[in-house]
Amino acid sequence: MSIFSHSSRDHHSRNGNLGSGYYQRRGLLGHLFDVVGSGHHSHQYYPPQNNYPSQNGPTPNQAAVICGKCNSKIPSGSRFCLECGEMVKNDLCCTNCGEKLPPNAKFCMNCGNKVNG
């Protein structure tokens, strides 16, 4: 893991015009340059593009699952309950047709069979 992680900086792109003074930096002063120098946007000739297809995955509030152990809401897609750490069982299958079932499903989407428990 990083010793000096500057994860707090949420800048979107790098200054493209730096040289050895930046890339060969050393020690504390170098880290200071990293903080100061990396957030520059003014030298970029092309503005950020926003033409990508939407591929959004599950967001924390989307289709939350209820934890069977502590009853907390587990964000969809998480393998663990964020409160108690209980593992989410994702491998539920329909007992009638074998179709994979989403967490907390009441009926099978394929054959309509009622899901027990």
Add this chain to the structure above:
Amino acid sequence: MLWMNHLIYSGREFGGYTIEKAAGEGRYGICFYAHSGCGSRVIIKRFRPSFIKRDEERTAVEAVLLSQIDHHAVPKLLGIVNEKGFYGFILEEKPGDNVESMLFKQKHQFFRKEIFKTVSQLIDIIWYLHDKGIIHGDIRPPNVLIDNGVVYLIDFGLSRWVDYNRHTFDIDFSYLGDFLLYLLYSSFEPKKCKKLAWYNELELLPEQKMLLKKLLRLEKPYENIGEVKDDFYRAFRC
């Protein structure tokens, strides 16, 4: 603060794992090396309570993203620990040194063959992530580990899903360009005191210069990681 956390937590047990020592820290909190009773080693990323309070959704997003990733080069989320006021993620420990430490502590010099080997693996990891709609958002030397030539990408604290309006893959491309420049500069001897930009300072092939300019948005940028990979192989393959 690292030493203080080491003193406080070293030897204590959380979620079945005993903390050994602090590994690193950031705005989120602190990472510890830890081991289980049967000897398996992990990293525990402990979140500062104030960080969770301020940005609860951030930890949730990180947990969900890590849950979706199944790649040998990315640490797996093994569990979540929430006990005795200690909240953190249990993560698979990946071997190797981080590139920042290699560059600035070990003074390791990367030459063309190693640069190709390292960055081509990194591109494959980014490809996997982008294919799942995940932006890493922080591909910097401290977050890239190398172990006997095998590359690992860690720290998903700034990762997010790609979307139309705010977060695009561009972020990873510009970080990749920056990362590549760090490697190129590791074997560079400055000749002049005058401050020059990399494209006036490094001796690069035209296709290498163009790749970097496109990654850093100084030329028409890349639209996807496939284009990056093609141009990188053309420019750096030995």
